[in-house]
Amino acid sequence: MTTLVVGASGATGKLLVEQLLKSGQSVKAIVRFSSSIPETWKSNDRLTIIKVDAIETISIDEMMAYLKDCQSVASCLGHNLSFKGIYGKPRRLVADMVELLCQAIIKNAPEKPLRLVLMNTAGNSNRDLNERISIGQKIVIGLLRLLLPPHVDNEKATDYLRIKIGQKNPFVEWAAVRPDSLIDIENVTAYSAHTSPTRSALFDSGKVSRSNVAHFMSQLLLDDKAWKKWKGQMPVLYNDAIEEK
Known part of the structure; x- marks a missing residue:
């Protein structure tokens, strides 16, 4: 099995x-020429x-x-957490x-649907579920839409999957992983995965490690049972115990 990773x-x-x-x-692994990558990657067949x-x-x-x-x-x-990363182009990265x-997947028309896993954010609601x-928080999110282009970008990414691709596309199956504070x-x-947030991403955020996010994403890509459970959904991740580096 081969997986393409963007933002590797x-x-x-x-x-x-x-x-x-x-x-x-x-x-x-798709990376920019200017990106730094581990030396061990260069010798991995x-x-x-x-x-x-x-x-x-x-x-x-x-x-x-x-x-x-x-x-x-x-x-x-x-988006990089810098002024250029937040307000510069591309805004719809x-x-x-x-x-x-x-x-690209649809044009390739694979015999079996490809699994697409998107890393998103707990601050983005799953509007298929009418999350409370x-x-x-609604007021703050409205301000974020006006002031922070990356938030709108995350919303539009999942909207495309929910609305344009949907649940029955013959070529693309998807899941959008929503980690809380990384x-x-x-x-x-x-760590645990939940259908919807169990706490406010803005006023009472939980924490999850990047290692756990990567592990969960890999399980979705590789494990049929995990994929069947979360396909077409936007699971939210939290560490079971709050640990800091």
Whole structure:
């Protein structure tokens, strides 16, 4: 089995690549030429590193070629927490990549649907479920839509999956993983996945390690039982015990 990982050089993307390789999978990792990658990647026969000038300039024909022999794909793309990363271009980095991946998969018309796992955020509601949100949180989210382009980007990415791809697409099956506040812990620890948030992502956020997020994403990609449970959903992740580095 081969998985394409977009955003593979990011903090969580690197961990996902490592999780997949440890599971004996083959991986194609898309990274920018300027990205820093582990030295061990360069000598791993099961890892193909695809270097590009800019993620957002990949054409649909190029993406079709990258995906041709893949059975699954994961996106760990996100905006850098800098002024340029938040307010600069591309503002639809995540949403445009989700659309590109889906359209490339559909044009390839695989015999069996590809699994697409998107890393998103607990601050983005699953509007298929009409999740309960306090008035205060609704007000803040409205402000975030006006002031923080990355929040809108995350919403549009999952909206595309929910509305455009839906639950019965013959070529694409998806899940959007919503971690709460991310922290760094080296090893995978106990964590739990929930259909909807069990606490406010804005006023009472929980924590989850990037290692646990990568582990859960890898399980969705590799484990049929986990995929059957979470396919077409937006699971929220929390560490079972709050641990900080």
